[in-house]
Amino acid sequence: MRKKVIAGNWKMNMLPNEAIQFIEELAPLVKDTKNEVVLCVPYTDLFYALLTAQNTNIKIGAQNMHFEEKGAYTGEVSAQMLKSINAQYVIIGHSERRQYFNETDETVNKKIKAAFENGLKPIVCVGETLEQREAGETTDIITKQTKLALEGLTEEQVKNIIIAYEPIWAIGTGKTATSEDANNSIKSIREEICRNYGQNASDSVIIQYGGSVKSSNAKELFEMSDIDGGLVGGASLKAEEFSKIVNFNDFGNGEKNH
């Protein structure tokens, strides 16, 4: 049985004092969950977040990293640096980085390898644009992104990766993919992994959905057969709302938790 992983992506939000306050508020609200709880925070919050989350079940990650270990790359942060302060996760290839910061399938692949070499767990994002979706290219795009991202990884590494399927048109727009649509896209990613790494890897890999997840739609999405939790943007900025998403299993069938 795959675990559900609920990860918050704070993007460029939250000052250190806000991060500390958030985690102090969130910790008691999620302490009994059997789901994995992760917060991917800005670099400037990492140290404070890690200290505050000590002795809780909240894991902390970054939102990006460079693939080189060190050197003349002004402004960049390496996997080794993240690991040195005990960060555990790192988001790689978010669509905002692909769109605004020239992230490519090739750099995504290099970053994933560097993350594994340094003991970080990558959360790798794939997803189609609205035009690609309307042109019927969704499956092609997301399976190709997946294939290129994972190229050269071992089966063991693939089993340990987290993939976040985030349709770009659903990010920050309030529009979510229907749970059936999201599940089908995620199934196609799993099939791609099965073709390249075998059934075992495909059954083990955690694949999240991301894009306007909130407490009122989390349960429906996360209970689908192939959706193993979510990568949550806007709704991860309020501790109570995020805790309801983390605790989605506690709400009865059909009950909406606003």
Ligand code: 13P
């Ligand atoms: P929203 O939840 O704000 O749509 O953002 C999704 C996202 O990009 C998470 O990485």
